[in-house]
Amino acid sequence: FVGPPSLDAQVEAGKLPPVAERLPTEPLVVDFTALGRKIGKYGGTLRTLEPQVRDTRRMVVFGYSRLVGYTPDGVIEPDIARSVDVEEGRIFTLHLRPGHRWSDGEPFTSEDFRYYWEDVANDPDLGRNGLPRPLLVDGQGPKVSFPDAYTIRYEWENPNPYFLPALAGSMPFDIFRPAHYLRQFHARHAEPEELKRLVDKAGQRNWQALHYRLDQAYKNANVDLPTLEPWVLATNPPADRFVFKRNPYFHRVDPLGQQLPYIDTVAMTIASAGLIPAMVGAGETDLQSTAMTMSNYAFLKQAEQRSDYDVLRWKSGKGSRLALFPNFNAADPVWRQLLSEADFRRALSLAINRDDIKEAVYYGLARSCNDTVLPGSPLYQQAFCDQWTQYDPAQAEALLDRIGLTERDGAGMRLLPDGRPMNLVVEIAGEDGEQTDVLQLIAEDFQKIGIRLLFKAVERDSLQARLASGATLMSVGSGLENGRAKPVDSPAELAPTLSAQAQWPAWGLHYESAGQLGAAPDLPFAQRLIDLTEEWQQTLDEQEKARIWQQMLQIRADEMPTIGIVADVDQVIVASRHLRNLPKDGVYNWEPGAFFGSYRPETFFLEAPEVAGK
Amino acid sequence: MLRFIGYRTLVMLTTLLVISLLVFVIIQLPPGDYLTTYMAELQAEGETNTAEKIAFLKELYGLDRPLPVQYLSWIAGFPFGNFGYSFEYGLPVADVIGDRLFLTLLLNFATVLFVYLVAFPVGMFVAVRQHTLWDRGLTFAGYLGLATPNFLLALILLYLANALFGVSIGGLMDPAYADEPWTSAKIISVMAHLVVPVFVIGLSGTAAMIQRLRANLVDELRRPHVVAARARGLPERKIIRKYALRPALNPFISDIGDLLPQIVSGSVLISVIMSLPTTGPMLLSALRSQDMYLAGSFLMFLAFLTVAGMLVSDIVLALVDPRIRLTGQRR
């Protein structure tokens, strides 16, 4: 095996063991031919820009080291785990890589899983909220055993189709913890006085708080927290520029046995979202995907030569670029009634001139479609796209009249059944020019059928809260997460299963909390979607799964719980011309895909690391 | 002297106390608290928010205590340099603000310096050359400064600075220097990056100050004691400098109190827009996420600057102007 030259000095100084000792006995050899990669060069700094300090978490997505992970084609493969044995879809045996080490050099073993299972998840103090959802099947947790230092076994009564996808999730679902590090903050393991000192020093109230704080791998805000990611945070937040240094113990190698990643350092500069396109245009980044939209394309393209980068367009993996989400749990009873009316939703959808929006906002580079799977998915049907989405204001008006919205005010606007003016307020998370533009066009369209649409930007987080409380009537956002879903992928997001879903937060919460919180769906189609999800969960037959998917998509196309507007709007990506191994075409998606994660950024390299980035 | 300062300090402390209460209340005004924000974030990450979890987090953040207790324990820490705890960063506020404060102060002092360095000579120049083309031109330019929308100007200047001089866009230094030790190259980079923000933030203040200095000086030049000084055969430069400018300075000194806080709060939004590593962006995000102690402490810092500025300007005014020092009268 070969290690990066940048670490040679430390190895020589004896601060680091030689590369062979740093790698697991059986490292993950990345399949360069399958991915179409070239052998790269070591070194250099990759610069990127992010709008918020909390975006350090993106490096955890970017690094995408999971027990198992998706390939760009959406197939789950082992990664940190050497292999995973699945029996009956309910017994999972994870095999670790012997010799695998945390970024601080400590061994990574089943003890780390045990620590999580016993000292965190099931600890009376730390685990008060109960087990995370993917570990629950019908409300039951697994039986966990640790046969040896490199083997862990999870066993459920019934199949758990969510377990592996969760482990492969873009957001890390860590069922292990760096036990050696966290132990010092755990009352059961630590010296009480020493622990008290640490708690006081951090200004925390008690040790649970301290442990909770320091144990947030996804937040990626604790420089001391050991990790298995390719790059390790080296800058203490808060800062405006975060440096991530290569993990000397990273477990992947290229076909030549060179330890990955190629790139030594990732430097993430925090800049305001409004300024990022300008900075990108000025060549202040090597790989950029955030805070850029199609509207920046022309400008970015224009500066391509000067700033020595390429502007790429990756396909989007989302079911819909923008969709309207009526809130079925709106607090206002009249509005709730109205929004529950399928014809009302259909009327709204028919009233939208999608082609106009496509031309006016997206340069025609989009597809008018409802929120459903994309043509790239085996489940795609044109009808899912087209049903109720043809521009037909006359029919929309007819539908509205039919459900009794015939009263109008002086200006010709329709009134609510109780006589109030019908002001449909759509809330936007954060200021977003694209969304406001689209809404403005929709407002014009709605005007024509006698509905006044108003929109207002609210903070993303408070929108979430407003949705949950039913204060929001309608929100706007992007559509299905996994637009390229295959039958084996979970269809749960089609049904009210998550409290984070904007159209039915209370129903989602009800499902999430197994009926404890929230409210049961009162619309039959929603309940039907839940039932179908559960059927999908039970079956191991792929044909059956596909059938269930189709059925659910059909229900959504007909009932319009979300009103999709346009789909297939490409993601603009700017990449330095020195950056190699980044595919020209790709799918830019959060789940599955982890944005660049499944494309293995550790294989990216800088052609001339010394000159690049200067 | 001491009595006066003592009295004023007392008044200042009371004012600050009132402001702290108001700030605390205002931060609480938007519905929800940091927990709402945080829960939403957790929810987005796929966690279920059970009642136990909410209770756990509430306890974690000390949000289970009644508001008055939260308030009192917050301000009780101030005399000891303990400004509470930032939820967002999981650190004591003092640690979070840390070196940002330095750059904030650097930016703001540079702006104040800019304002004074430009406003003074220009103001004097146009006052002496009243009603000339120079006067008209510079006055016009000053008004132009007042009328230009800051944000757009910032963007244009940033772009031009980059396109023409290769100054990297945004920030207060080239990103490469961010965590380097201070070297001359880094200092130069900081200077180059200061130009645009200082100009944008200071522009309207400068314009206003030129106008005022001009008006004051013109007034002062007409006063009998200036005529009398001429009759004594003193050279014109000395008359302007010693006999006219000095009394005309009063408004400037009383401005210190207003200028600094104005610039500081004016720089918040500009800082956000221009991505300056100052306290501005942090303040805004803290306010938005209701990270209340962090936001509150920032705001108290701003308020302190204002109040202290007013105190300092009063004292300086008295030190500089014997009329105030000796009779308590301003004119």
Place this chain on the structure above:
Amino acid sequence: MLRPPLLQVDDLSVEFRTEEGRLRAVDHLSFQVDAGKTLAIIGESGSGKSVTAMAIMGLLPPRAFLLNGRARFQDGAGPAVELAGPEARESAIAPLRGDRLAMIFQEPTAALSPMHTLGDQIGDVLRQHRGLSGAAARQVAIESLAEVGFRKPQEAVDSYAFQLSGGLAQRAMIAIAMICRPALIIADEPTTALDVTVQAEILNLLKKLQSDHGTAILLIAHDLGVVANMADDVVVMRYGEALESGPMRELFANPQHPYLKALMGSVPRLGMPRDERLKPLRDIASVDVPAAQPQHTDTQQDLIRICDVSKSFAARGGMFSQGGVVRALVDVSLTVRQGECLGLVGESGSGKTTLSRMIARQVLPDSGSVDMRGQNGFDNIALLAGADLKQFRRRVQYVFQNPYHALNPRQSVESILTEPLEIHGIGDKSSRRQRALELLEMVGLDRRHLNRFPAGFSGGQRQRIGIARALALEPDLILFDEPVSALDVSVQAQILNLLRDLRAALGLTYLFVSHNLAVVDYLADRIAVMANGLLVELAPREALFENAMHPYTKRLVASVPEPDPDRAMDLSLFSVMHRKGSGDWPAPYAPVAGQSGTMEEVSSGHFVRIYPQQTSTL
């Protein structure tokens, strides 16, 4: 004469070019000043005196232009320098200013920088002209301050202008002007802002310096008394033109031009016969009243009784210190009788304004009371409220010293005159307007002036508007707080005559405050003298002037400059060395600590404050 004159002014004309048009402020003026002599330029306000002075100094304001003429300055020390005219060069004049050629201004406190100590300002001149600085300059400054009569020059050198009284500030100005022993001092109304005793002191000082250093003085004044005491030669100006000039004594003895004659006739003199009227330049055709008949009203009842009133003010301290207490009135008891004119005199700061404002209920006494006769006996005015107070406001009116400040510049004359009626709900709009017209006529103003604003009037006209306003409510008592001291003699005469006529016609009661004894003499029946907040003497006017008892009164009487060269004052009485404070008063007048003394009646109606215990010890 072999020696050329020190200053020769030939055919000087100065014009102001303003947006409102051109104004010839000085029109073909010629005169000369001889070394060591005093030339006085006299004339009413606006006649161009100051502009002339500034033209000579080469410091004309920006909008003034020298049309023609020239001024040549030649002292023995150097070649002749053109100060004004085509050959004048700033580079040649500048070194002279402050050195050979100095100037003293009318408002001494305004002409000193408020931000710099006296020593600093004197030092600047020394550095500029003598190359002195530091300790040496300071020493010279201290000496010069001592020379002009500062008692503690060491301290004075570090004080600021605003800490000085008007008289001291003027001394400091003189010290700065004299520091380089100039050949010529231009003194632009150096004493107009000062009260009579201080005026006498300053005049004395100027005289003394002139004789010590042989300095020539170009004195600008409108007070003929001052001129009679100071000048060798006189130029009489009016609206830019010289109308008469010549040696002072000759001019005073034998005025030729009708203007000068008129001017002289308009000056009140001490001891004028009761029935002699002043002859203003333009008399006001005011209310047709029977020729002024002296109304002796001693027998009449009291209108106001002032009983033992005292008033202290907290002197304003600085930011860093607390001020002490100023006792503005100390146990003053006085009555004002129905129908009389009571004169109130005293130096600046003696409490006259405070007392008159107290009667107007603008200032409330700390102790004691002011009572006014009402329908049923006397009421303490401090306790009045509601309708009674309003009634009181109607009965007592006030006329201010400064006509420029007493009228709201943004109110038209009509509004000014009808406002009191409006406030008291008298009449309707048209009747009020009618009344305003009557009032205007009464004070001799044109009816057409009703819509004008105060800015459109001269000082004398404004004062008349102020008087008309005071008359609007047909009051019983009018309080005049130095109504004429801001006016030049010709206007003063108009006003004095007017007041006399009105009183006779309307049977008013006056309280007349002034520090000019001649003015008080012209109007008052009785005169009260105040010093340091104390009433020191009270007498019928003849008694007071013929037989002043109190040393303070005597000094006041002696300090009035008479416009008669033959009755020149003994200025040396007013030298610094002879300056008299209350401590220098002889017994039994000298105040005794812890005592307030008593007002003793020396003859019928003539009271004087003495300290009896002291008498007994003597």
Place this chain on the structure above:
Amino acid sequence: MSTHWVSDKPFDPERTTAQGTEPFAAYANASQRRLFWWRFRRHKLAVLSLAILILAYLVVVFAEMIAPSSAGKRDTQHIFMPPQRVHLMHEGQWVGPFVYDMQGRLDMDTLQRHYVADTTTPMKLRFFCRGEPYRFWGLVPGDRHLFCAPEGGTAYLAGTDRLGRDIFSRLVHGARISLTIGLIGVSLSLVLGLLLGGMAGYRGGAFDFWLQRVTEVLRSLPHLPIWLALAAALPVTMSPLTVYFCITAILALLEWPGLARAVRSKFLSLREEDFCAAAQMMGASDGRIIFRHLLPNFLSHIIVSAALSIPTMILAETALSFLGLGLRAPITSWGVMLTEAQNIEAVVLYPWLMLPMVPVIVVVLAFSFLGDGMRDAVDPLSG
């Protein structure tokens, strides 16, 4: 000098002034209003500013007629079109105001739109023509416009924006908001500042003490959190215009302390003036003294601070929209347009989007100079 010399000029006792030229007499007899106008007229820039502002407010009044189209009218065929020039001469021939037709093409590689003028045929602008129907001030229907695009062509004199909306029309419509709402805010803060500052300055005592404390607190209280709190607190269903109206009102509530402070200190000195004492001695009430005697003497300061706060109000909008508090579409104002132009694309590719800066600057300058001129005219001393 030793001779007694007497001028032969006569003594005219009625003469009251030195020799002067004619205008003097006119000035002496002119009414205050006339003097005001004369003095104002001298300030050339102020007169020009007045003219500009009158024009601007004419635009405000007749926005619908002056703008060739409504603010929201989109032309998807002409997105991001640069301003069209108005020509007068075609191939050396006088044609009258006309434009050339512009044809757009979207470069699918760069996603940039290129427009080329077809200079073969001049297309004459139409004046006082029938065009897009509107409701004048939302009431009276009409369809007459000052000018319209030529038949079958376009007339985007200031270009179009990303949705193909005519920037010129938007500017015209935006003026209506930008030039009115700020005014309301300014008046509100003026009234508050005058009232409270006046009371404090005139009355003094406890009221003054507490008012000073309140102003001190208000001045030191950072405004940012207040805006954010507001942004969250204002109900979403409120129409954007009402929201903005509330905002200006609150802006005014925060602005008044500055004026109040000035008013207070001025009143403190004014109340010592003799004419104020005179009014008191006449028995005038406090209200009368404040409104009849003190305020008019403070006019120049009021004018200037009003003139200076109007631009602040116009510009405040850009900052407020940043906080999510500005006006929102479909309302159009200059602030909204500037906010929309606040991106690098506008700066580099579509600079005409920044055109709203021009009216903002012009109006701000006009108000400033007008204020200057009025101050000089009101206060003869300061001139």
